[in-house]
């Protein structure tokens with residue numbers, strides 16, 4: 001007997017979903033590159049988020065003039081209406097900042113729903129989404145902290161605006177550099193990660209870019225994806241002092257608890273982003289601080305979990321250490337994933353543009369049906385038990 005049942009890969013493991021020239025994740029080599037440039041290079045101290053916006057859109061490292069142009073472009077596009085600001089602040093009263101961000105991002109959409117004739121504006125709409133998402137995260141952080149709205153200041157770069165609005169403090173040079181590096185590291189991660197795949201699926205229905213954005217934010221929110229940065233810091237906080245961490249984490253692993261910030265579908269070595277983040281951690285975490293204790297706990301988690309799971313190809317991912325670095329620059333825990341979303345908006349929007357450029361056929365995969373064989377004999381309601 002022949003069978004036409006297609007093979008099924010749970011979680012689409014190993015199934016290509018797009019052709020992309022944006023970023024490459026090499027799981028065995030433990031390498032991540034944007035347009036061919038390794039993340040270790042593009043997070044050098046002088047690199048800014050704007051520079052990587054230009055790199056991902058243009059495909060080449062930008063000149064100083066191009067970087068200045070991107071800075072100006074983001075600044076000119078980041079305005080929000082009073083209603084959008086009020087909506088974001090209101091949403092923050094009723095729900096987690098990440099869900100408030102999802103709602104607020106949807107409110108950035110136009111009053112029409114007809115993007116296809118305007119697809120030539122995909123990059124412009126993407127740039128507006130990047131610019132306004134940074135601003136929105138600031139709005140939400142201020143509302144969450146019970147502070148009044150204080151918007152972007154003239155001439156502020158994207159990271160400067162975000163960190164000032166989120167923390168209420170003008171950032172030091174070091175904090176600004178760390179923020180830029182974190183935003184760059186989180187900006188893209190191939191088309192196959194769950195939220196970017198979501199952005200491509202929603203794009204394929206010819207949706208407006210802001211609908212793509214809000215859907216991708218929902219996908220990122222989960223603790224198996226972007227929400228792991230928040231979950232890992234909360235785990236470390238729950239462990240108390242670093243001295244007691246080892247037996248606690250051993251017990252968790254014995255109970256098959258999934259450690260947030262550990263394991264990856266593609267990397268079977270230590271995530272290269274986590275190594276860059278540890279370099280930042282060494283610079284920015286103040287010795288003797290509570291964050292320094294939390295970082296010690298994260299190192300214990302790495303040691304114990306690697307000893308137990310390393311031979312199965314499970315190692316720290318980007319989220320094991322990123323929370324400690326965010327905390328060290330004064331970011332509240334509930335804002336970690338919204339900042340991840342603001343960073344990844346670049347990847348989502350660049351993938352949206354690429355999806356349109358590559359034909360944009362609607363995603364419509366198959367299923368393997370496991371229900372009763374039709375047609376079943378219908379039973380009228382009056383005859384049912």
Ligand SMILES: CC(C)(COP(=O)(O)OP(=O)(O)OC[C@H]1O[C@@H](n2cnc3c(N)ncnc32)[C@H](O)[C@@H]1OP(=O)(O)O)[C@@H](O)C(=O)NCCC(=O)NCCS
Pocket residue numbers: 011223224225226228256257258259260261262263264265266309314317318319
């Ligand atoms: C990232 C992640 C979702 C990848 O999932 P996946 O490729 O589908 O892998 P699975 O969940 O099937 O895990 C495979 C095995 O490794 C184990 N494993 C995976 N991640 C683990 C973790 N963080 N802690 C402990 N065990 C883990 C699973 O329990 C499973 O074991 P089993 O075969 O005995 O059942 C998963 O590793 C995870 O949930 N990690 C924690 C959340 C996280 O950090 N997410 C951010 C990713 S950047």
